[in-house]
Amino acid sequence: MSHLSEAFIREIEAIVGPAGIERDPERMRSYLSDWRNAYRGLAALVIRPATTEEVAGVVRLCNEQQVALVPQGGNTGLCGGSIPDGSGCQVVLSLTRMTKFRQVDPANETITVEAGVILQSLQEAAAEAGRFFPLSLGAEGSCTVGGNLATNAGGTAVLRYGNMRDLTLGVEVVLPDGQIWNGLRGLRKDNTGYDLKHLFIGSEGTLGIITAAVLKLYPAVRSVTTAWVALPSASAAVELIGSIRALCGDRLTGFELMSRQSVDFVLRHVHGCRDPFGDAHPWYVLIELSDTQPEAPLNQLLEIGIGEALEKGWVIDAVVASSESQVAALWAMREGISEAQNHEGPSLKHDISVPVSCIPDFIETTDQRLRDRFPGVRIVTYGHVGDGNLHYNISKPVGADDARFKAQHEAIMQVIYDSTVSFSGSISAEHGIGQAKRDAARHYKDPLELELMRAIKTTLDPKGLMNPGKVL
Numbered sequence: 289m290s291h292l293s294e295a296f297i298r299e300i301e302a303i304v305g306p307a308g309i310e311r312d313p314e315r316m317r318s319y320l321s322d323w324r325n326a327y328r329g330l331a332a333l334v335i336r337p338a339t340t341e342e343v344a345g346v347v348r349l350c351n352e353q354q355v356a357l358v359p360q361g362g363n364t365g366l367c368g369g370s371i372p373d374g375s376g377c378q379v380v381l382s383l384t385r386m387t388k389f390r391q392v393d394p395a396n397e398t399i400t401v402e403a404g405v406i407l408q409s410l411q412e413a414a415a416e417a418g419r420f421f422p423l424s425l426g427a428e429g430s431c432t433v434g435g436n437l438a439t440n441a442g443g444t445a446v447l448r449y450g451n452m453r454d455l456t457l458g459v460e461v462v463l464p465d466g467q468i469w470n471g472l473r474g475l476r477k478d479n480t481g482y483d484l485k486h487l488f489i490g491s492e493g494t495l496g497i498i499t500a501a502v503l504k505l506y507p508a509v510r511s512v513t514t515a516w517v518a519l520p521s522a523s524a525a526v527e528l529i530g531s532i533r534a535l536c537g538d539r540l541t542g543f544e545l546m547s548r549q550s551v552d553f554v555l556r557h558v559h560g561c562r563d564p565f566g567d568a569h570p571w572y573v574l575i576e577l578s579d580t581q582p583e584a585p586l587n588q589l590l591e592i593g594i595g596e597a598l599e600k601g602w603v604i605d606a607v608v609a610s611s612e613s614q615v616a617a618l619w620a621m622r623e624g625i626s627e628a629q630n631h632e633g634p635s636l637k638h639d640i641s642v643p644v645s646c647i648p649d650f651i652e653t654t655d656q657r658l659r660d661r662f663p664g665v666r667i668v669t670y671g672h673v674g675d676g677n678l679h680y681n682i683s684k685p686v687g688a689d690d691a692r693f694k695a696q697h698e699a700i701m702q703v704i705y706d707s708t709v710s711f712s713g714s715i716s717a718e719h720g721i722g723q724a725k726r727d728a729a730r731h732y733k734d735p736l737e738l739e740l741m742r743a744i745k746t747t748l749d750p751k752g753l754m755n756p757g758k759v760l
């Protein structure tokens with residue numbers, strides 16, 4: 289369904305060439321629904337520019353003709369942010385042809401890459417340069433740097449290295465009127481006024497198109513120890529992370545919590561995963577220690593930490609991986625939860641955060657409220673404990689009717705968000721607002737913050753053409 293004139297399409301084609309335009313409904317299909325098939329839209333056109341100048345040309349033309357743009361990277365987002373609406377009038381702007389590595393500057397510990405670079409390729413390029421790029425998440429084989437920036441992605445290494453915002457020194461952005469802002473400064477210190485890059489990081493495509501970025505590199509990691517630990521409770525996990533961190537400092541680079549329900553789903557659905565323990569336990573954590581020294585005494589440190597925790601009753605059992613394949617198998621259990629949950633029917637995904645100290649109370653209180661009101665729902669809790677960030681996901685009761693469960697979504701979400709806010713938390717710690725949480729954000733965010741956000745949006749994008757209907 290296209291509401292665009294042939295003349296407009298010809299002008300776009302003149303900018304991006306025939307390889308940069310997609311009109312065939314079959315070939316457009318993968319751009320119009322998300323990974324879980326939870327959001328579906330229509331588009332008049334998919335445009336795939338290959339350079340910043342091409343992006344600028346397309347955006348300028350869309351601005352003149354009042355055509356709304358939906359930026360898209362790897363389309364792995366979990367809030368429907370990269371999916372157009374159902375009108376068929378919007379255009380998807382895919383950055384996946386912008387895959388250049390523009391510069392590696394080892395002395396400055398930076399790498400400059402274009403927005404369409406896949407996260408895993410960036411990690412590999414950093415390794416080739418003898419460095420480390422720490423952002424790591426389950427979708428790293430498909431998500432792009434542009435998407436990581438636009439969502440301020442988190443993942444499993446935030447507790448040591450921070451999220452995408454913390455890893456970024458500069459950005460290049462095509463503004464809604466087609467101007468190119470070259471903010472590709474590789475500076476760690478620059479106090480010349482407002483730090484504009486932070487406006488675009490986490491803006492989910494609503495303020496401009498991110499076309500490139502200068503990112504921080506870190507020293508290569510040369511030794512890693514990974515353990516899978518069974519725990520009696522979520523409060524034991526909070527005690528354990530505190531004591532392991534006190535013992536290991538910055539060597540603690542991963543601490544991922546999983547409920548038994550999460551692990552059950554993985555064992556049931558993810559090929560090749562098996563329980564490292566004979567018995568089932570209420571909770572698990574995956575702990576990763578790493579160091580830049582090849583022979584760092586990580587195993588000994590972990591043994592000391594786990595030994596102390598066993599004595600205190602925080603740990604029931606533990607295994608330390610003794611080969612790279614065992615390390616991969618443990619991470620596969622953790623990273624497989626999202627996929628496994630998809631096999632259990634409709635689910636509600638959340639990425640809330642609360643202060644780390646409140647995690648046990650949040651889980652206990654919210655579990656109780658949900659079980660009282662929605663008997664049989666399966667609560668799939670896992671996430672990044674060190675960041676206070678839980679994926680508090682809900683799968684429908686076994687055998688329940690899909691439509692009946694979907695009809696309860698709003699009410700379930702309200703219980704979870706009310707509880708989150710009562711613990712001074714955030715309704716989105718990682719995945720962003722997109723279209724999934726737009727109404728909830730309107731309800732739960734401070735009205736003054738929303739007003740300031742609207743003022744920024746109107747200033748930068750007065751015609752409202754950048755990803756309309758998302759975030760605000």
Ligand code: FAD
Binds near residue numbers: 438626
């Ligand atoms: P897309 O999905 O294409 O887009 C996401 C948003 O960014 C959209 O609003 C889009 O309009 C906008 N956008 C994309 N590119 C640009 C650009 N160049 N300029 C401006 N706006 C743009 N997220 C986490 O934070 N932590 C996790 O641990 C994590 N784990 C995941 C695991 C799995 C299995 C999956 C499927 C997803 C996971 N995600 C996670 C979510 C997702 O991978 C991230 O949000 C990722 O950063 C999105 O990147 P993308 O390139 O796929 O972006």
Ligand code: MLT
Binds near residue numbers: 366637671679718
């Ligand atoms: C993760 O940490 O695995 C993702 O952010 C969670 C998800 O898929 O919900």
Ligand code: ZN
Binds near residue numbers: 718
């Ligand atoms: Zn996550």
